[in-house]
Amino acid sequence: MNVFVVGVGLIGGSFAIDIKAAFNEAKIYGVDRSEDNLEEALSLGLIDYISNLDELDKADVVIIAIPVDATVEILPTILDKIDDNCLVFDAGSTKKKLCSTVEHHDKRRNYLAVHPIAGTEFSGPQAAIANLYRGKTNIICEVEKTAFKLQEKGMEIFSRLGMRIRYMDPSSHDKHIAYVSHLSHISSFMLGKTVIEKEKNERDIFDMAGSGFASTVRLAKSSPAMWAPIFKHNKENIIETLEEYIANLAQFKELIENDDFLAVYREMEDTNHIKTILKGIA
Known part of the structure; x- marks a missing residue:
């Protein structure tokens, strides 16, 4: 399973740690606008490879863990580059604008709008920790708009990471x-x-x-x-x-x-x- 983590800080890095522990076959590819962050994530073992958006065609899962304004800009581009069997989910703290941005995208079915209620006050790759998401609530919005087989892929990840699932509409x-x-x-x-x-x-x-x-x-x-x-x-x-x-x-x-x-x-x-x-x- 090729997992691309866009944003290798606290949230993305913690996902990388736990997915590597939960899925033996997982290979983690890091994408970040900061070369220093990528080098640090690689040296810490958070990611296996430094990558970029042009390699997304080989992704099975893409996790977007960057500020919400940047996610709004980059999400359509990511959906443009993935194949039909790839799941894309983000971890942003707002959902209405994100969901409306890709409402009519041809690959809207590949996107799962997710907000894990977890984190710390620290940032950067060095802030990533194991089991950050265990026992935490994971809010999923507009799940019905995601292809069922990709919903299942996401639920398998969230289940192995020990997350509780809650469904909600973006506005609520x-x-x-x-x-x-x-x-x-x-x-x-x-x-x-x-x-x-x-x-x-x-x-x-x-x-x-x-x-x-x-x-x-x-x-x-x-x-x-x-x-x-x-x-x-x-x-x-x-x-x-x-x-x-x-x-x-x-x-x-x-x-x-x-x-x-x-x-x-x-x-x-x-x-x-x-x-x-x-x-x-x-």
Whole structure:
């Protein structure tokens, strides 16, 4: 099985590690605009060969793991170059624009719109890790538009990697992911910005930062090259979530200003219900 990984960073590299472990016959071909990334991926053993888009005619599977704006541009070209038996799937955090881009492509049946809910705040080939996807939810959109035999090929890969499957339409996916992922990243980036700006005048602030701050701001270490395009593609949903979030912050601030700490307590107590909702999620 010839697997072409377009983008050999955290997501693509982790797919490469696990597919090589799960499929003895798999050969991994790396494609990346960065020669340094390709050389590093090869030296780390993530990929077996350095390749390019012109060799896609020999691919059995193509995994696209690059920023969503770049995926929108390159996906039609990839579909143009593959043969009829090749499965193409991406790992992008937005789906509506991607699906609409190839809606009328002659090889739409070869494309599976996928979003594995997995990752870390790190990037690059050195960030790739084994078992990143084990036990994680994999959202698939418009599965009915993918050829059944290629659906089966994808499901075999996802099953061997230990992923849970969830089906969703692209619009619902983008709306829901804005709340549970995109807003979290924005909150983390802005918390980091706030503290950095304050630190200019209070040099001791980071000496006081504990594990709570570290865990909350962790996502602010994520790659802007990946996240800025996500925010652009999911602009309407993100604005909606931000409006709700800002309204809640303003209300909480008002309660404190008014010394209504019983209401503050109740707000936090009600929100503690999140522990039940997220029970069992690492």
